[in-house]
Amino acid sequence: xxxxxxxxxxxxxxxxxxxxxxxxxxxxxxxxGIVSASSNAYAAAGGRxxxxxxxxxxxxxxEMVQHVQARVTSIDALERRLEEAGYAVxxxxxxxxxxxxxxxGKRKTRLLQALQWVSADMWRALFGKTADSLERSTENADxxxxxxxxxxxxxxxxxxPDLGQLxxxxxxxxxxxxxxxxxxxxxxVTAHTIELAGQEANITAAGGPRCKTVFLVKFSExxxxxxxxxx
Amino acid sequence: xxxxxxxxxxxxxxxxVRTYVDPSLGEDQADTTIRFHHIxxxxxxxxxxARAGDRHVPACRRWCAAxxxxxxxxxxxxxxxxxxxxxxxxxxxxxxxxxxxxxxRKSELAALLHTIHGFYVNYQLNxxxxxxxxxxxxxxxxxxxxxxxxxxxxxx
Amino acid sequence: xxxxxxxxxxxxxxxxxxxxxxxxxFFALTYGAMVMQLVQDFEDTAAVNAQLDTxxxxxxxxxxxxxxxxxxxxxxxxxRDTAETIAKVAFKMFLGVVAxxxxxxxxxxxxxxxxxxxxxxxxxxxxxxxxxxxxSNVLCGVIRGALxxxxxxxxxxxxxxxxxxxxxxEIRVELKEVLAEQMDDQxxxxx
Numbered sequence: 299x300x301x302x303x304x305x306x307x308x309x310x311x312x313x314x315x316x317x318x319x320x321x322x323x324x325x326x327x328x329x330x331g332i333v334s335a336s337s338n339a340y341a342a343a344g345g346r347x348x349x350x351x352x353x354x355x356x357x358x359x360x361e362m363v364q365h366v367q368a369r370v371t372s373i374d375a376l377e378r379r380l381e382e383a384g385y386a387v388x389x390x391x392x393x394x395x396x397x398x399x400x401x402x403g404k405r406k407t408r409l410l411q412a413l414q415w416v417s418a419d420m421w422r423a424l425f426g427k428t429a430d431s432l433e434r435s436t437e438n439a440d441x442x443x444x445x446x447x448x449x450x451x452x453x454x455x456x457x458x459p460d461l462g463q464l465x466x467x468x469x470x471x472x473x474x475x476x477x478x479x480x481x482x483x484x485x486x487v488t489a490h491t492i493e494l495a496g497q498e499a500n501i502t503a504a505g506g507p508r509c510k511t512v513f514l515v516k517f518s519e520x521x522x523x524x525x526x527x528x529x
Numbered sequence: 530x531x532x533x534x535x536x537x538x539x540x541x542x543x544x545x546v547r548t549y550v551d552p553s554l555g556e557d558q559a560d561t562t563i564r565f566h567h568i569x570x571x572x573x574x575x576x577x578x579a580r581a582g583d584r585h586v587p588a589c590r591r592w593c594a595a596x597x598x599x600x601x602x603x604x605x606x607x608x609x610x611x612x613x614x615x616x617x618x619x620x621x622x623x624x625x626x627x628x629x630x631x632x633x634r635k636s637e638l639a640a641l642l643h644t645i646h647g648f649y650v651n652y653q654l655n656x657x658x659x660x661x662x663x664x665x666x667x668x669x670x671x672x673x674x675x676x677x678x679x680x681x682x683x684x685x
Numbered sequence: 686x687x688x689x690x691x692x693x694x695x696x697x698x699x700x701x702x703x704x705x706x707x708x709x710x711f712f713a714l715t716y717g718a719m720v721m722q723l724v725q726d727f728e729d730t731a732a733v734n735a736q737l738d739t740x741x742x743x744x745x746x747x748x749x750x751x752x753x754x755x756x757x758x759x760x761x762x763x764x765r766d767t768a769e770t771i772a773k774v775a776f777k778m779f780l781g782v783v784a785x786x787x788x789x790x791x792x793x794x795x796x797x798x799x800x801x802x803x804x805x806x807x808x809x810x811x812x813x814x815x816x817x818x819x820x821s822n823v824l825c826g827v828i829r830g831a832l833x834x835x836x837x838x839x840x841x842x843x844x845x846x847x848x849x850x851x852x853x854x855e856i857r858v859e860l861k862e863v864l865a866e867q868m869d870d871q872x873x874x875x876x
Contacts, residue, residue: 386656386660389619389653389660390653390654392618392619393617393618393619393621393649393650393653393654394650394654396617396618396619397617397618397646397647397650405618406618480619481618481619482620
């Protein structure tokens, strides 16, 4: 693993996504109160904060990775621990969002509904946008891919060369797994770095990322059996 | 009036069982708790059925076709009580055991269960809350008690 | 040249407006996940508190660069200016909240940063077995690390903590030493 002096570091802000505001339907009572949804309530001055800077998040994640890195002996193990941390968050986010979205708060009973909820609704709630795309694998019926050009975990965090294979989006992979498991669609989810090719590489701005992240979602046998019977 | 409120995990393990029985009636607290645990446990089968629809349909189709509303309404009578249920999207059940059938106040009961669902959501957002284990949070218990006592006071 | 209170607030707002944002709840959940990792890895609450402080320090020494680059604040004239800058500009810029400076000591070498709204503790309730945990201790480390990079050695600790029953969050900052500037060798050449 990395020598003690090696650190994940924050990229300079110049090559960054444009600042964007995430509007969330969140007003809350005090801590004992209900979590209730209200339409587009981005609280302006005076209300409880609904946003923090991406920098703060990036610094935090960077330290979290550093902490875990010191305790594991391989990049795989590092990614597994990030996934575990994300899993607990995913379960909680599912519960929270399902409670809030009363209009669409019905249980998801089909695989595609669950995946679409994750890649659109959950994504929007956490990251202020929907995932770039959702695809089904052509090779394996139980595999789906969620594409994200720049996951929020990777925007400002650059990885030193000796941790080259590490994708901090393993944390998000864990969140996806937790959310799907909570919704009764257990799956293993892993984050993979893919080099951009062809059209995609042309579309991104000069100086922009050369890789994107693909979250590979592999559903359990139980889920696939159930889906087959429901089809 | 609500005499018992229970929160049950996805795996049907009780996370919280609160009883609201008048102690002057003479029953030992321990006996009360056991009695209501039994009532709650038995009611869980009914929750399964309420969400299952026709038993002759294959399990997966039942799972799919089952009602997707969270408030299940009246589940069953149990001893001298009536049990009402609520299920969240993540399969957590909230059961309310009442002394009588609720007709005119059904929407208030549904609202109460929904509010308690909200408390549960808040509770499990706490990073220290162990998932699928009995709820130890005093804050949660107080909040539930306050809601139930408020509901009971409104009727009485 | 000292900056007035209103100017601090304005600088804070401007810096905040320039920053990319994330969902505060997601941030709080992530911080919670990190604290839970520490609680699992360290048996001892004191060790967790110390680790949070260290992590904060590591963040602070890097955060100061971004702060100086983006906030538009010049060098602080004195400790009072520094205190106001931390509370009104830095907290605003990074966490989207405004803190207040209070409780100066007689010497003017110690002050408190009072936080009414702490994005880290959204949803958090400390269980009894962790009642000694300084959940937001990372903030103390950040202040300490950042100030050390601008030649101030301080001690920071939580004097009051909402999670432990107080009505507000108060971080006590005490100046211990002003560090000598590291002079570039070239500076001495002409002497």
